[in-house]
Each structure stands twice: as C-alpha cells, then as structure tokens.
Amino acid sequence: MTTPPDLTPTTGPDRPSNAELMALAERLAREAGDLVRAGRARGVEVAATKSTVVDVVTAVDLASEELLRRRVAEHRPGDGFLGEEGDDVSSSTGLTWVVDPIDGTVNFLYDLQSYAVAVAVVSGEPTPGTWQVLASCVLRPSDGTCWTAARGVGAFRDGERITVAPARPLAETLLATGFGYDPERRRHQGEVLAGLLPLVRDVRRTGSAAIDLVEVASGRVDAYYERGLQPWDLAAASLVAQEAGAVVTGLRGEPAGAPMTVAGPPETVAALVALLEERAADVGP
Numbered sequence: 001m002t003t004p005p006d007l008t009p010t011t012g013p014d015r016p017s018n019a020e021l022m023a024l025a026e027r028l029a030r031e032a033g034d035l036v037r038a039g040r041a042r043g044v045e046v047a048a049t050k051s052t053v054v055d056v057v058t059a060v061d062l063a064s065e066e067l068l069r070r071r072v073a074e075h076r077p078g079d080g081f082l083g084e085e086g087d088d089v090s091s092s093t094g095l096t097w098v099v100d101p102i103d104g105t106v107n108f109l110y111d112l113q114s115y116a117v118a119v120a121v122v123s124g125e126p127t128p129g130t131w132q133v134l135a136s137c138v139l140r141p142s143d144g145t146c147w148t149a150a151r152g153v154g155a156f157r158d159g160e161r162i163t164v165a166p167a168r169p170l171a172e173t174l175l176a177t178g179f180g181y182d183p184e185r186r187r188h189q190g191e192v193l194a195g196l197l198p199l200v201r202d203v204r205r206t207g208s209a210a211i212d213l214v215e216v217a218s219g220r221v222d223a224y225y226e227r228g229l230q231p232w233d234l235a236a237a238s239l240v241a242q243e244a245g246a247v248v249t250g251l252r253g254e255p256a257g258a259p260m261t262v263a264g265p266p267e268t269v270a271a272l273v274a275l276l277e278e279r280a281a282d283v284g285p
C-alpha cells in the first residue's frame with residue numbers, strides 16, 4: 001500500500017492538514033469496520049425500524065456509531081459530530097465529522113457484501129452545499145476495501161490513486177442508482193428509471209449510496225444518480241468521487257443533496273442532468 005502524499009498546507013496551528021485528517025478518518029473507519037465485521041459474523045437482527053417498516057437499524061449500526069462518536073471525541077475534542085443514528089454534537093473548532101456507521105444496512109442484514117462505514121470531516125455547517133468536505137474514508141468491511149480522499153490531494157483505493165472512467169455515450173453508460181424507503185417516493189423513482197433504462201447500457205443498484213459513489217470514482221460504474229440522500233450517505237463518498245475527477249451535483253444549478261445527487265464524468269453528468277430535469281426527477285414525493 002502506497003502512502004498518499006501530503007500536498008495540503010496546514011491551515012492553522014491547531015488544524016491538521018487534509019492528509020492528516022484523511023489518515024484519521026481511515027483509522028476510525030477501520031476500527032468501526034472491524035466491529036461491523038465481527039457483528040455480522042455473530043448474526044444480525046433488526047433492532048428497530050425508522051421512517052418505514054423497510055428502513056431498519058441493527059444493534060451493530062448503533063454500536064458502530066457509538067464507537068465512532070467516542071473516538072472522534074478522544075482524537076478531536078471540540079469537533080462536531082453528525083451521524084445517522086444518534087444526536088448531533090455541535091462544533092467549537094469549525095470541523096464536524098459526518099458519519100454513516102453502516103451505509104447499506106439492508107445488505108448488511110441479508111449478508112450481501114455491499115455495505116460500508118463512511119467517515120468524513122467537513123468544515124463549516126455540516127450541510128450539503130454549504131460544507132467543504134476536507135477528508136474522508138469509505139470502508140467496505142466485507143472485503144476490507146478502503147477508499148480515501150483528501151481535498152486537494154486526491155482519491156485512493158487501498159492506497160492507489162483512482163480516477164473516474166472516461167465519459168462514454170449515454171447508450172454505453174453503466175448507471176448506478178438507489179431508492180428511498182417511502183413507497184410513494186419509490187413509485188416516482190421507478191417511473192423516472194423506466195424512462196432512463198432504454199437510454200443507457202444498463203442499471204446497477206448496489207444498495208449503498210456510498211459504494212455507488214466510490215465505484216464511480218474507481219471507474220467501475222460510469223455514473224450514479226439518486227434522490228433523497230442524507231448528509232451521511234453523501235459526505236465521505238462525494239469527496240472520493242470529486243477527487244477522482246467526477247462532477248457531483250444536483251439539478252437546476254443546485255449542489256448535490258437530498259433533492260438530487262448526480263455523479264460521473266462531466267459530459268455524462270451534463271447529459272444525465274438534462275434527462276433528469278426533463279423528467280422532474282427532483283420534484284414530488
């Protein structure tokens with residue numbers, strides 16, 4: 001494994017460089033990944049449901065977030081914390097850690113391999129479009145694959161630099177997407193997808209938004225779009241995609257976020273954005 005170079009200057013006496021923050025994000029994600037892998041080996045059950053009966057949380061999601069919360073407080077006292085499963089902690093340093101303790105919880109429940117621990121550190125308000133993601137790690141515990149990124153430094157998979165695939169015509173584009181948990185939103189998402197399916201090479205649904213985005217970064221799918229992403233679904237993997245050369249955006253000139261996230265090489269994203277806007281993919285449920 002090669003060590004990514006640190007090209008980012010330290011921005012203040014107490015502020016680590018982006019590369020140092022990336023190393024910490026990786027360390028925390030690997031620790032949570034070990035916990036998640038051990039939890040999966042012991043067997044997994046649904047602990048609770050959230051927005052709908054299919055939106056589940058397991059005891060391992062909760063334990064993984066608790067561990068990340070504790071480690072952030074130990075390593076970076078004063079930094080804020082925003083996670084999928086617990087209370088927010090506001091920041092007194094200007095930095096906030098945005099984490100998904102398991103992205104792809106349904107895959108985790110079924111022992112399918114595509115789930116991830118996603119750890120990002122952002123400056124500013126921890127809100128998509130407002131934040132600046134400084135460093136991140138997306139770890140897939142099932143096989144240990146580790147994607148990292150630091151703003152201005154680059155994106156890496158297991159320490160090797162990665163870049164998005166070159167843009168292809170839409171008809172040759174392998175497109176990843178995902179669906180929300182609300183039945184009405186899903187109906188709408190299905191209608192939009194039905195219109196796109198005849199226009200692209202094929203469609204993939206991995207069940208983890210973070211994995212979708214880092215696979216765009218790796219050039220293993222060409223592009224991705226989804227409505228309804230939460231900050232923790234987006235933060236870590238969006239930086240990996242951007243540092244690998246992808247555009248990550250919303251529709252109608254908006255930044256990527258809950259209404260819509262589109263990612264891929266610039267020309268592919270431009271074509272997809274036009275199609276999604278025509279179909280009002282960001283409007284409605």
Ligand code: IPD
Pocket residue numbers: 084100102103104105106177178179180206207208209210226228229233
């Ligand atoms: C979900 C996954 C899924 C995506 C959903 C997300 P969760 O996250 O990323 O791929 O389609 O929009 O909510 O609930 O497994 O953390």
